Amino acid sequence: MKRHAIWLLATISATLTLYFFAQLPLITGGNILLQEFAWLSTPKIVLSFALDGLSLLLSLLISGIGTLILIYSSGYLRGDKYLGRFYSFFFFFMASMLGLVLSSNLILTFIFWELTSIASFFLIGFESHRVEARSAATQALLVTSAGGLAMLMGFILLFLITGSYEIPAIIESREKIRGHALYLPALILIVLGAFTKSAQFPFHFWLPSAMQAPTPVSAYLHSATMVKAGIFLLARLNPVLGGSDAWFMLLTTAGTLTLLTGSFMALQQRDMKLVLAYLTLTALGLLVLLLGIGSPMAINALVAYLVIHALYKGGLFLIAGIIYHATGSRHMNGLSGLFRTMKWTALAAALCSLSMAGMPFFFGFVGKELIYASLLDSDSASWVSVVATTVSMMALTALALLIGLSMFFGPNTTQNRHGTSLNLLIAPVVFALLGVAFGLAPNAFAKLAGAASSAILGHSIEVSLSVWHGFNPPLALSFISAVGGFLIYYQRHRLGTLLRSIVSRTASLTPRHGYHILLKLLKMLSTKQTRFFQSGSLFAYLSWLLGSLIIILLTFGREKWLNVALSDFRSILYYEWVLGFLMILGALNAAKTRLPLVAVVSLGVLGYAIALTYVLYGAPDLAMTQFLVETMTVIVLALVLSKLPEHARVVSHPFRTALTLVLSVTFGILMTSLVWNTLKRPLDRSLSDFFSNNSVPLAHGRNIVNVILVDFRALDTLGEITVLGVAALGIFGLVRIKTEVSRAP
């Protein structure tokens, strides 16, 4: 039963995929599907969703790849105790990611953005018993949500300029934004958000750490979908923010640096998953670089490569997972000859690798040619980006050879623990075949690519993709990178050793190291601050609280609130005096006694006297509640006291006694005059009139207090009883923990 649940779940996401497929003709025809729900009135935020070319492309990736990886994970995590938890996080992520790409309101975008970060946190830390997984999860969450906050500030700046959070409205006020003084701050803040999410240099370090996640998660979130969210956001806002010098500088610089960092780090790695993670950095850097260039051709290349990368990288991650599953190792140098036992896996790996290397007749080739063409064609792109891209393509080719060939051929040195189940094979084989299919017939993708590119550019363009572009400069660059890749592949051991020595020497200069230092500082600061404010002494807390209240009252409210004339006292009736004295007596006795139990009972007397005043003023409900609460308080306090050691008495330092006396007496006098002055003011009766007039007709009740509690203000009550329940659970937990601790040896 439990094992077959996966088919039901996969049906759900497959249905979603089909739904998005069904929208293809509509959207590629240049239409946009809109859906709006009212939400908040002030500030006005509408739940607005839009399906255009860009969001359709990503929705298809999210739901389609999600379905395949879901089936894969049912095999990968079979028998896992927390499989149910995994699926729910998985769908939580899928829903948030779909919400992100479909939302057409910046606030909504932000909410879904953060939800994907949270889902990623849970999924990275899925094997929560391992400390590495937990710290990687925290790292990813901290980095991406810090960026998310920056992005939110950027959104708010855009709102200040345009007066709207709706993306179409913002795109329309493009000129206003470009001329505004806040344009640059807004751009930088939003770009920060995108860079942290899409792991751009110098925020890239969380992505390799995130490889602590189970492999299906790495394939889905950390290569095919979530890390593209930053790219998506920048692409979505490209019509507004794009095309300026600042945009170009920021994006091409970060993109190029990320591209190089990724290739460099990938070449020195031996763990297959980490190699793939660093190569993901390369791809993300490439995408950001293309966005920075921003010419129609570059955007075409971006759209194509987005899909190409999702297919080959998703596939390779899953293959890494299969190999790890079967052999227990991900170490690339130690594995060889796997072809004999894993034919289908080897085939899928070869096809995905060839697409990654950009070999002709593979989808990767189409993308690579487009990238080179747009780099060469653009007036603004410099030779730096051309060289950097060529170098990274060499690295891609070399590593493709390593992944696609060296592990599968040669002598069989590894022992398979078990065969590969069908569930594991479906997804990588489909990814590999799609890479071939689109490589042979790229025009099948052209319409959707055109719609997506148009959405990014803000004006409509036609896209045609072809298998072969003829002999031209891009092909020459392709040839160079292929040859370079082969050379690197043959020198890989020497190169790897060299690079590793560089990496180990510069470890203290990396952003990752900076992150750890920052985290340490933050912890130190918060410890200091907490120690200062949360000293744990009730006396200190109350002194701070009362002392500051006294100061505030004396400074700001002296004339308005603290006027009490002696003549006012004449209006007090004799029985009110009696009750007043009873209260004072109770308070004095509580303060004087050294026996805790006597103090508790004296405070009970005080409480009962207060309840009696409610009776006098005709508030039976309040009085009843007060009586009962006082009774309960006495019972609870008596129980607490019975747990304390017998000799626990209130002993205090003379200074402390004096301070307590001054504080409490001053505070009491101030509060009395405050209440006194409040009562002298005319009472606004509109609310009480409303309640007394409508209690019977609207709520069928004559007890106004109760009607307010359970009907007019029922939501407040619901909140209050929730707090009550939570407080009870908190007390339960505290007492239990203490008992457990004292029971422990």
Add this chain to the structure above:
Amino acid sequence: MTSLILRTASRFLITLLLLYSIFLLLRGHNAPGGGFVGGLVAASAWALYGIAFGETSVRKSLGLEPQTFIALGLGLAAVSGLVGMFGKKAFLTGTWLIMDLEQGRKLEIGSPLVFDLGVYFVVLGTALTIILILEEEES
């Protein structure tokens, strides 16, 4: 604590107090009372029983963990809010069922009563959670 008088008296008192608490709950909408007060009275009934017979016998007689009452109460309160939503009204809007009895009298039953019952259980559960955990003997 073993006092014969307390034990004998509390057997009767708990019945009376629990009945009284239900009485308070039901009359609350039209006269002083309601779920909060009712819950407190019920909790004090059990507290009395606990003082007389000890915490374990309270737990045994309750049959449920006091925390379950909190959950039950919050659930009831939330569900009572959903009733109104079926009539396309806002969450927690009161919905009433009015029955005509003989002699021109009416019986009105509404979702606020269910809500109040929820309050009753939450207050009872909260007070009992605290009291019972404090009464627990440290072994």
